[in-house]
Each structure stands twice: as C-alpha cells, then as structure tokens.
Amino acid sequence: MAIEVDRNLCEANGLCVAAVPEVFELDSDEELVIHEAAVDTVSAERIKVAVASCPRYALRVTG
Ligand code: SF4
Structure with missing residues (x-):
C-alpha cells in the first residue's frame, strides 16, 4: 500500500x-511528509481513517 498527497x-x-x-508528519516548513516505510506497519483500517480524516480530500491510497 502507498499513499499520495x-x-x-x-x-x-x-x-x-x-x-x-x-x-x-508535518516538517518545519509545514509540508506533509509521508513515511512510506511505516505504511505497512500500521493497520489498513487506521490508514483508511487517516485518509478519510482529510477535509481537503488531499490523500489517496495507491497500490
Ligand atoms: S489531513 Fe489533509 S489537509 Fe490535513 S495535513 Fe493531512 S493531507 Fe494535509
């Protein structure tokens, strides 16, 4: 699973x-950082919750 912003x-x-x-993570410039290596260490359900939490619909699950 991979995530794009x-x-x-x-x-x-x-x-x-x-x-x-x-x-x-938000870096010091308030840029969103996605730690791809960590994606598979958390449940797909939590990833779905995070993606759904975005009020700007900026996140997309790929792959
Ligand atoms: S929830 Fe959406 S708008 Fe907020 S930091 Fe994450 S990707 Fe950006």
Whole structure:
C-alpha cells in the first residue's frame, strides 16, 4: 500500500498526523511528509481513517 498527497490541496492542518503519527508528519516548513516505510506497519483500517480524516480530500491510497 502507498499513499499520495496532493500538495495543491493539503492545507497542513495535521488531522492525518493526529490519526496516524507513525506515517504522517508535518516538517518545519509545514509540508506533509509521508513515511512510506511505516505504511505497512500500521493497520489498513487506521490508514483508511487517516485518509478519510482529510477535509481537503488531499490523500489517496495507491497500490
Ligand atoms: S489531513 Fe489533509 S489537509 Fe490535513 S495535513 Fe493531512 S493531507 Fe494535509
């Protein structure tokens, strides 16, 4: 499983970070970082919750 973020839509509000901090992080420039290596270490259900938490529909699960 892989996750993509549409940076034109992301407003860095941190909701996905709050949902799954192992995978999502905001860097010091408020850019979303996705830790791809951690994606498979958390449940698919939690990833789904994080993706659904985005009010900007900026996250997409691929693969
Ligand atoms: S929840 Fe959506 S808008 Fe908020 S930081 Fe995550 S990807 Fe960006």
